[in-house]
Each structure stands twice: as structure tokens, then as C-alpha cells.
Amino acid sequence: AAGVIQSPRHLIKEKRETATLKCYPIPRHDTVYWYQQGPGQDPQFLISFYEKMQSDKGSIPDRFSAQQFSDYHSELNMSSLELGDSALYFCASSSPYLGTSETYEQYFGPGTRLTVT
């Protein structure tokens, strides 16, 4: 079965540069979540989108922005990168309409490892 796709898988940027991370949800999933996992830390929720609208916001810095497009893929834009932004960025997707125990279950992508030097 198709899974959540994230690109790129690895990204190296310098301080003050910008980065764009992409997430392609599972087909027919309309909700996308972004999480940040720093080295040795647990995943922290950043932001989520439902039907192309922001639905919840976590600890996302003002330097970051995100959006969900008409095909439900999402992009996380990160500007003025700092060393502390080095982390694994996970995207997850879900759907509220499956009518089964899997409704709302979040399926995670493989993550994008961002290294800021």
C-alpha cells in the first residue's frame, strides 16, 4: 500500500539559508501533520492542516511556515535557518472518514533529516 512520502530524505543547509520540505500524504488522506524530532528527543508537533486549512499549531517558530495544497500535499518552509533547526522532520497523514478503527490514525513518513551547518 502507498505510504506517506517525504522529500528530500536528507538536506544540508548553511545558517541563514532557507529550506523547503515536502510531504505527500497517503491517497485520500486529507489531514497532514508536521513533527520535529531533535537529536535524542521525542517528536514535537509543529503544525497540521485539514482540507488545506491550518487546523492546529504547536511549537512552530515564526521563521517557519507551511501550507497544504489542492492535491493535499504539504510543504514546510523554513527561513533564516539556525543550527538548532537540525533535526528529523516527520510528516504524518490521516483521514477522519475511514469509518473504521483506523479513522484519525496517523501514518508517518520516513522523515527528512535536515542538517544546518
Place this chain on the structure above:
Amino acid sequence: AQRVTQPEKLLSVFKGAPVELKCNYSYSGSPELFWYVQYSRQRLQLLLRHISRESIKGFTADLNKGETSFHLKKPFAQEEDSAMYYCALRGEYNAGNMLTFGGGTRLMVKP
């Protein structure tokens, strides 16, 4: 505010030994609790959700509202169980369905 605590960063057991990964939570309402597993170099995968009360790969977890715990248990650990385990909570009032994760416990099963 919701919070998930996994007190053990690392748990090391021998193959065939029982395993218990602890998870405690803080939430004022009725949360949904999950266990996610992350094998080496792989994505996070859902292992268990408390509402389904199922047993996956021999693992079980019972939600204890009195103790606000959702410990993960397995009677006989296998080497392939070695992985990172995260306990996660979803609050009933979350319009966005976000998950709050605990700090994770690395389980190492030695031969």
C-alpha cells in the same frame, strides 16, 4: 496541558525475559493513548492503540485511568523487538488531532 512521560530512556533485557515499558500521562479529560515503535532507520509505526485493546507482536497495553498509566508489556522479549518505543496521547478536545509524544524508551534485547 497534556503531557506524556516515559521515565526510562533505555531498557536492556535478555531474550525471553519479560518487558515492561512505562508510560504515564497527564490530561484532564479522556485521552486516547498509543504506542509507536521506530525500528532502526525506519519510520514511526503504530504498535497499539488503547481503544482497540488488541495485542500486536505479543505486546499489550492497558489504560489505567486511576494511575494515569499506559504501560507496554510483553511476556517474552525477542531480539527483533529492539527498537525505540514512544508513548503518545491524543486529547479529546484536539480539533487538529495532534499527538503528544513521550521522550521514548530504547529497548535493547540481548541474545
